[in-house]
Amino acid sequence: MKWTNEAEEMIKRIPFFVRKKVRARVEQEAMARGSQTVTICDVDAARKRFMEKMSGEVKGYQLDTCFSQGKCPNMANVSSPLAERIESILKQEDLRDFLVKSVGRDIKLHHELKVSISECPNACSQPQIKDIGIVGACVPQITDTPCTMCGKCVDTCKDNAITLDENSEAPVIDRSLCLSCGACAKACPSGTIAEGQKGYRVLLGGKLGRHPRLAKELPGLFDEDGVLEIVKRCIAFYKANSKNGARFAEIYTGPECIGIK
Ligand code: SF4
Ligand code: SF4
Ligand code: SF4
Structure with missing residues (x-):
């Protein structure tokens, strides 16, 4: 159009x-x-x-995905089935009904629970500013295959997480800098760096508005079922504690409030 x-x-x-x-x-x-x-x-x-007619448009939640649709070359993990499964949970929970009871008939789109999925750490769907943000991840793994010291992994890593150790002739990955985008594994021609565990990073408690804040990441990497369990826990916590339309991000204080240590 x-x-x-x-x-x-x-x-x-x-x-x-x-x-x-x-x-x-x-x-x-x-x-x-x-x-x-x-x-x-x-x-x-x-x-x-x-x-x-804004209140008629409110369905209680917003679920965004990045525009990869399973085709972006940067994908670290494919999330299309995950999006469908999350949407099914969000629908079952009838968050519109919850909001009507909590806020009244004049509910607005900004009251909705916001969930976002990005298939890599480039985060095109802005998971950092959503109540629940999900980011596809692929952990790079060093294999036994000899490294040719070509330097492609170093050039590829935007986070300067890889150095080449001249003595051992092998790459060293600084895990505190690595975002698990998987790009180095795709770039390595020898297979010295390969794709390791795939999953999702989960960020909770982000929002915009008058008091914006960035979501904080839960420790660890989660598989699809793990992500769904977190989504369910977040919704249960939200329904039990949100009053007068308070966003999840406004009441979330850390992993312990959804029963994660
Ligand atoms: S978040 Fe990553 S996979 Fe999704 S569209 Fe952006 S660059 Fe591509
Ligand atoms: S996965 Fe590889 S390219 Fe991506 S941040 Fe980690 S070390 Fe860098
Ligand atoms: S790990 Fe792979 S990409 Fe990096 S220098 Fe060695 S062979 Fe090249």
Whole structure:
């Protein structure tokens, strides 16, 4: 769908937390009319309708994924089935009903529980500012295969986590700097660095708004079932403790509050 420059400018002025939804709505409506181009009038009309009926749009949660769709070359771990499984939990929990009871009929999109999945540490879907952020990870593993000292792994690592040890003729990975993106394993032509454990890093308690904060990472790497268990625990904690629409991020104080040591 083509957008005029004026329409693009106007959509940028719509609050970021509803922009994606309004954009999708504008395109749907333009397509239904048989139009190939979105104009400033389309955006303005959709914006007014959307903002007037905002509480009807609230489903209680927002689940974002990065735009990899299983095809991005940077993927550390594929998350599409995970997204479906998380969405199924979020639906079962009926968070809209919980919010209506907690906030009243005038619930807004900013009250929703926000969950985001990125398939690598580049974090295109901004998991750091969501209540629950999930990041695909692939831990690099040093194998017994001799290293040719070609230096490709060092050049590839954006986090300067790899050094080549001239004496032992092998790479050394500083695990405190490594983000488990798996790029070095993909780049290593000899197989000296290979893909090790794959899973997800989980970040909790991020938000924007008047008091923004970055999510804090739980220690360890989780498999799909582990992530789902954490999501369930977060929702249980949120439902038991959130009052008057307080976001999960506002009440989360650390792993112990969801029963993780
Ligand atoms: S988060 Fe990583 S895998 Fe997802 S789109 Fe961004 S770069 Fe690609
Ligand atoms: S996985 Fe490899 S490339 Fe990625 S941060 Fe760790 S050492 Fe660097
Ligand atoms: S570990 Fe692989 S990429 Fe790094 S220097 Fe050795 S052979 Fe090259």
